[in-house]
Amino acid sequence: ETALKFVERSHPDHGWGDSLRDHLLLYRHDLRSINILQLITVSSDVADGTLVEVVISCKLKWFSLALNGLPDLAV
Numbered sequence: 001e002t003a004l005k006f007v008e009r010s011h012p013d014h015g016w017g018d019s020l021r022d023h024l025l026l027y028r029h030d031l032r033s034i035n036i037l038q039l040i041t042v043s044s045d046v047a048d049g050t051l052v053e054v055v056i057s058c059k060l061k062w063f064s065l066a067l068n069g070l071p072d073l074a075v
Helices: 002-010 017-023
Strands: 024-029 037-039 051-058 061-068
Touching: 002 017, 002 024, 002 051, 017 024, 017 051
Parallel strands: none
Antiparallel strands: 024 037, 024 051, 051 061
């Protein structure tokens, strides 16, 4: 929910509509893993200080935003 609000606030003129939620993928950075980006599937995957990458799919194009300390964002 925080990532959704962040993207909507960061890009208010994009006109995402109700479809934005269907196009968001959230990954956490885990430097101890071979695959540094780990898909976030449950909220417990995120803790204070977790670096979260928000990936937005849009007509076969991918955009990403890195959010440091996602739980601390004021939305």
